[in-house]
Amino acid sequence: MSSPAAPASTSSAAPSRSARDRILDAFEDLLAEQSERAATLEAVAARAGVSKGGLLYHFASKDALVDGVLERFAADLAQDIEHMRAAPDGPVAYFLRTSIPSDNRLERVIVAIARLAQASDARASDALADAQRQWLSELEAVVGDRMVARTIMLIGDGMYYNTALLPAANTVLRDETDLQELIGLVERLSARD
CATH class of the missing domain: 1.10.10 (Arc Repressor Mutant, subunit A)
Structure with a gap:
């Protein structure tokens, strides 16, 4: 896949x-x-x-192709949510680790759907918004605070931006040690009392 x-x-x-x-x-x-x-x-x-x-x-039609891609995305997203829930190091670490580009199917389909959304396809925009809601819900369930969960999502977005769009200039997240330290910090900051 x-x-x-x-x-x-x-x-x-x-x-x-x-x-x-x-x-x-x-x-x-x-x-x-x-x-x-x-x-x-x-x-x-x-x-x-x-x-x-x-x-x-x-x-x-091309519309039917879009429907096919969105159906596959829904299935891929459901599988990703299951992986997130079952991740040995927890949903927060899983989410942050998977915020680094890895050239996998889910990432490819997200980019494809984003292109459709940029072309004003409301179905694509809705699918991306739904994915974001599902990831946010999973994070919120673990950390117990909606704003902390949003912050984790924004950190993930920043990680993706720095590693995918600015790979040569990226001095923020350099290696596995940086990633592990970031995950540890986020987990400490989001720990429930």
């Missing part, structure tokens, strides 16, 4: 991805790498290795 599948091979070692999944992967990739405008039906079909007719068999 972490990245688009390689082209199908005749080997029986790994099952090939379905055409539907390859189409959604291609749509997400084009959105994340370029823009909503670049993710035309023709470009998606070419990237997925299917004919335009094959694409239309699975998704009758």
Whole structure:
């Protein structure tokens, strides 16, 4: 589930991805790498290795592609929330650790949906807002204070910004030691009495 599948091979070692999944992967990739405008039906079909007719068999329109991506995002988000709840070092540490870019499926789909939201797709904006509410709710349940939970989310946003958008200039979060110290500090500050 972490990245688009390689082209199908005749080997029986790994099952090939379905055409539907390859189409959604291609749509997400084009959105994340370029823009909503670049993710035309023709470009998606070419990237997925299917004919335009094959694409239309699975998704009758670009709107249907958006619906497909949003459905996958909802499933990915539910899985992330479960991982957050079950994390051995706790939800706060999990949230902060996963605020550092790691080139995984969830991150890719969030970027893709953000591109749709930038193009004024209300469904995409709603999906991102819902994700934020769910993460905030999980953090609040652990720390017991909505404002502290919001602060943790803002710290995570800052971590993402510094490590994804300013990697060469990032002097704030340099290595695992910095991350571990930050997690320890946040956990001490958010500890319940």
